Amino acid sequence: MRLPDLEAWAIFAAVVDARSFSGAAESIGLSKATVSKAVSRLEAQLGQSLFHRTSRRLALTEAGRPLAEHARRIVAEARAAEEAARDAASTPAGSVRLAAPMSFGIANVAPLVADFLTLHPGIQIDLHLSDARIDIVAEGFDVALRIGDLADSSLRARRLCGIATHIVAAPAYLAASGTPRHPSDLSQHRVLGYSNIPGPWHFRKDGEPEVTLRPTGPLIANSGDALVPALVAGLGIARLPGFIVGPMLSDGRLVAILPDWTPPPIGLHLLTPPSPLRPQRVEALIAFLSQNLRDPCAGAVLPASDLPVSADA
Structure with a gap:
């Protein structure tokens, strides 16, 4: 049985990431000719071209x-195997790249990162906060936290907990436009959209059929914090997670409406690349986040023990 040409596969991955043969050669310390020969060798073994090559551009083929x-x-699994062997005889050390949503990350993840670094002084965290749906494999992240439904993918996912959401408005808006008594009333109101909770709104109440609707309004944003000024100014109604609106509900700037109709919680998931092989420093961070993000967070997060868990990471 012929063994796979692992060197050629690794060089191919380097060319993809560098987007050029010369860039790959520089990054891995080989000559451009060696890189080119390795890719050609792999193409010959596979019986198909991997790149479209021109004098100015290099692009992957459909294959x-x-x-x-x-x-x-x-490449990732080989590196993880090497690091696991080294880590077995040492304390966790090195860099871990962690991605998290912006608002949730500032309020809940950043404080945990500080605690984690205190426990593990040999580890460095590269924390990336963004509400964009990043490709954690292509962008080289070890761990990502994601809120909301997950699309089918090869990523390994663990549901940590459910985050409560609230239908909220400013008292001034309700005084001027009336308070909805039933979810269907929202179709007559101005609704501010939070695009990180996509799809229709669902409402449940004991003894009543589930209500589903798609309210519309004057503002949509991919950041819940960006909706808050318009909400407080009395410009509409929004559905937002408790970690964003909790303080304003407490001080009366916002009011929760439709309390008898419960929007289902949105899931907080921990994602990792497909490989089960991970360095000890990554395993340490996963364990720490999994444990500390299972607890209620100022009434904004529901315990994971009350919710089903997906394929474990």
């Missing part, structure tokens, strides 16, 4: 695009 993902996994 090369899915194989690039396999190449990245091969």
Whole structure:
């Protein structure tokens, strides 16, 4: 049985990431000729071209695009195996790249990162806060926290807990426009949209059929914090997670409406790349986040023990 050409696969992954043969050669310390020969060797073994080559541009072929993902996994698993062997005889050390949503990350993840670094002084955290749906494999993240439903993918996912959401408005808006008594009333109101909770709104109440609707309004944003000024100014109604609106509900700037109709909680998930092989420092961070993000967070997070858990990371 012929063994796979792992060196050629690793070089192919380097070319994909560098987007050029010369860039890959520089990044891995080989000559451009060696890099080119390795890719040509792999193409010959596979019986198909991996790149479209011109004097100005290098692009993956239709066949090369899915194989690039396999190449990245091969390299990632090899690195993880090497690091696991080294870590077995040492305390966790090195860098971990962590991605999290912006508002939730500032309020809940950043304080935990500080606690984690106190416990593990040999580890460095590269924390990336963004509400964009990043590709954690392509962008080289070890761990990502994501709120909301997950699309089918090869990523490993663990549901940590459910985050409560609230339908809220300013007292001034309700005084001027009336208070909705039933979810269907929202179709007659100005609604501010939080695009990180996509899809229709669902409402449940004991003894009543579930209500589903798609309210519309004058503002939509991918950051819940960006909706708050318009909400407080009395410009509409919004559905937002408790970690954003909790303080304003407490001080009366916002009011929760439709209290008998419960929007289902949105899931907080921990995602990792497909490989089960991970360095000790990454395993330490996963364990720490999994434990500390299972607890209620100022009434904004529901315990994970009350919710089903997906395929474990």
